[in-house]
Amino acid sequence: MIQPQRALQQVLDWGRSLTGFADEHAMEAVRGGQYILQCIHPSLRDTSARTGRDPQDETLIVAFYRELALLFWLDDCNDLDLIAPEQLAAVEKALGQGEPCALPGFEGCAVLRASLAALAYDRRDYAQLLDDTRRYCAALRAGQARAAEAQRWSYAEYLHNGIDSIAYVNVFCCLSLLWGLDMVTLRARPAFREVLRLISAIGRLQNDLHGRNKDRSAGEAGNAAILLLQRYPAMPVIEFLNDELTGHTRMLHRVMAEERFPAPWGTLIEAMAAIRAQYYQTSTSRYRSDAVGAGQRAPA
Amino acid sequence: MIQPQRALQQVLDWGRSLTGFADEHAMEAVRGGQYILQCIHPSLRDTSARTGRDPQDETLIVAFYRELALLFWLDDCNDLDLIAPEQLAAVEKALGQGEPCALPGFEGCAVLRASLAALAYDRRDYAQLLDDTRRYCAALRAGQARAAEAQRWSYAEYLHNGIDSIAYVNVFCCLSLLWGLDMVTLRARPAFREVLRLISAIGRLQNDLHGRNKDRSAGEAGNAAILLLQRYPAMPVIEFLNDELTGHTRMLHRVMAEERFPAPWGTLIEAMAAIRAQYYQTSTSRYRSDAVGAGQRAPA
Numbered sequence: 001m002i003q004p005q006r007a008l009q010q011v012l013d014w015g016r017s018l019t020g021f022a023d024e025h026a027m028e029a030v031r032g033g034q035y036i037l038q039c040i041h042p043s044l045r046d047t048s049a050r051t052g053r054d055p056q057d058e059t060l061i062v063a064f065y066r067e068l069a070l071l072f073w074l075d076d077c078n079d080l081d082l083i084a085p086e087q088l089a090a091v092e093k094a095l096g097q098g099e100p101c102a103l104p105g106f107e108g109c110a111v112l113r114a115s116l117a118a119l120a121y122d123r124r125d126y127a128q129l130l131d132d133t134r135r136y137c138a139a140l141r142a143g144q145a146r147a148a149e150a151q152r153w154s155y156a157e158y159l160h161n162g163i164d165s166i167a168y169v170n171v172f173c174c175l176s177l178l179w180g181l182d183m184v185t186l187r188a189r190p191a192f193r194e195v196l197r198l199i200s201a202i203g204r205l206q207n208d209l210h211g212r213n214k215d216r217s218a219g220e221a222g223n224a225a226i227l228l229l230q231r232y233p234a235m236p237v238i239e240f241l242n243d244e245l246t247g248h249t250r251m252l253h254r255v256m257a258e259e260r261f262p263a264p265w266g267t268l269i270e271a272m273a274a275i276r277a278q279y280y281q282t283s284t285s286r287y288r289s290d291a292v293g294a295g296q297r298a299p300a
Numbered sequence: 301m302i303q304p305q306r307a308l309q310q311v312l313d314w315g316r317s318l319t320g321f322a323d324e325h326a327m328e329a330v331r332g333g334q335y336i337l338q339c340i341h342p343s344l345r346d347t348s349a350r351t352g353r354d355p356q357d358e359t360l361i362v363a364f365y366r367e368l369a370l371l372f373w374l375d376d377c378n379d380l381d382l383i384a385p386e387q388l389a390a391v392e393k394a395l396g397q398g399e400p401c402a403l404p405g406f407e408g409c410a411v412l413r414a415s416l417a418a419l420a421y422d423r424r425d426y427a428q429l430l431d432d433t434r435r436y437c438a439a440l441r442a443g444q445a446r447a448a449e450a451q452r453w454s455y456a457e458y459l460h461n462g463i464d465s466i467a468y469v470n471v472f473c474c475l476s477l478l479w480g481l482d483m484v485t486l487r488a489r490p491a492f493r494e495v496l497r498l499i500s501a502i503g504r505l506q507n508d509l510h511g512r513n514k515d516r517s518a519g520e521a522g523n524a525a526i527l528l529l530q531r532y533p534a535m536p537v538i539e540f541l542n543d544e545l546t547g548h549t550r551m552l553h554r555v556m557a558e559e560r561f562p563a564p565w566g567t568l569i570e571a572m573a574a575i576r577a578q579y580y581q582t583s584t585s586r587y588r589s590d591a592v593g594a595g596q597r598a599p600a
């Protein structure tokens with residue numbers, strides 16, 4: 001596989017064309033993306049006989065890392081006001097429609113979209129990626145809007161939005177696009193969509209439980225633990241959310257045991273479910289609760 | 301429309317062929333079914349031009365009431381041990397597969413299934429009704445099994461199961477089967493399935509909030525309020541569940557506003573969302589929290 005340092009450089013080079021892009025976005029993208037690719041590497045090797053897509057293909061790997069970095073950057077654009085509101089609106093429109101950005105300073109958006117369109121094993125994955133991007137952006141925006149509103153979300157509404165804002169579906173779709181994982185066909189199966197919903201909720205709960213100290217110190221409202229504590233001060237919130245995480249995980253394993261999904265989906269979903277133990281704990285900046293730095297919530 | 305007393309008599313006559321069937325099952329079925337049919341009557345009149353199905357057709361109305369009564373009876377078979385476990389297993393198998401019951405005393409099951417198969421405007425609704433029945437029975441069974449287990453459900457798992465055990469989808473499917481509401485086509489739309497999930501969760505939360513005193517006095521474990529209070533004694537459970545109900549209702553209205561569903565679906569979903577105010581409050585036995593009587597949780 002491509003050396004991480006070499007891949008990182010290519011993500012950084014690309015990121016320079018995005019206003020507000022930081023080294024951290026590239027570093028976390030390579031770190032998270034590498035974790036995922038390593039987990040599914042044996043499966044990808046098997047499917048390559050059918051798809052002709054090499055799991056070691058440098059172009060594919062770098063495109064994946066760049067998309068992850070884009071998701072991190074978009075998250076921080078919303079949370080940390082890295083760019084002006086009108087810039088963010090133009091960026092979201094461009095990314096969701098696969099068009100060049102109307103404002104200067106974001107040439108990397110069109111570069112990445114054009115490259116993914118060209119690399120798509122199944123063109124329908126590309127159309128779906130645009131749709132998933134619109135959902136992701138809408139969820140980030142809704143989270144910000146709610147923080148400014150008097151009316152507060154219920155736990156159900158928060159989690160519903162958090163399923164989109166965790167961007168796991170975007171990650172899966174990008175992998176499918178690059179390595180021909182046929183996600184479009186799978187999405188037609190209710191059980192697969194249930195898996196997407198469950199693994200995303202798991203990711204959201206893990207993220208919020210892990211980031212609660214950091215989110216609190218940053219005055220962050222986009223965290224289930226903080227939201228619940230504000231509404232119900234007497235509630236044992238951490239115990240409740242840990243039980244919710246356990247419950248969602250049990251439900252996920254039940255669906256996965258009942259339904260057989262083609263490789264590498266089983267391994268991929270398991271890798272994402274295990275990401276807290278395998279990935280959050282080793283984060284040097286974005287996910288360490290005692291760290292001082294940029295964004296706290298993140299897509300992958 | 302058929303006089304309620306006359307319809308009730310026909311449900312009672314049919315119910316006599318089901319061991320454990322009580323007058324109350326028929327009475328609540330007619331009361332609930334009448335509420336639903338009255339709400340969607342103008343819409344059904346409009347669609348009758350396309351379907352040729354008269355909203356006043358006595359055969360269709362009685363079949364609908366009988367299916368509702370069946371759902372109430374099944375609920376109590378699980379909760380109140382109205383019949384022996386092996387009888388219940390045989391009944392569930394027969395109803396889920398559209399076959400005669402292998403044990404005597406349940407001839408009404410095959411009668412109703414044969415009549416619904418013959419009346420189906422779209423045969424696919426009948427196949428779906430069998431599937432929905434299997435889900436409903438599995439959810440009732442899972443609720444009972446869990447009550448006996450050491451491992452307790454999380455709120456998420458409880459609500460997930462409660463979405464099936466409230467049986468709203470069965471009610472919709474039966475209406476679609478009888479009056480040609482094309483639910484099979486709608487089920488293919490993710491937004492419609494989201495509506496089904498939300499309205500079912502709303503029904504479950506309304507049911508549990510309304511029945512919490514009765515459920516508690518009956519030592520019932522199948523109630524979200526009691527489940528949460530047992531796990532988290534310091535939690536303001538009623539406030540939390542009311543917020544959850546409000547949140548689910550907001551999400552439902554958002555989807556309904558964004559998506560246009562053909563008549564009578566908008567009216568029907570609204571009628572079900574309003575059922576707490578319009579129906580529970582006037583219940584004389586099943587839903588009055590101060591009442592002494594049979595089952596507490598109910599499908600419609």
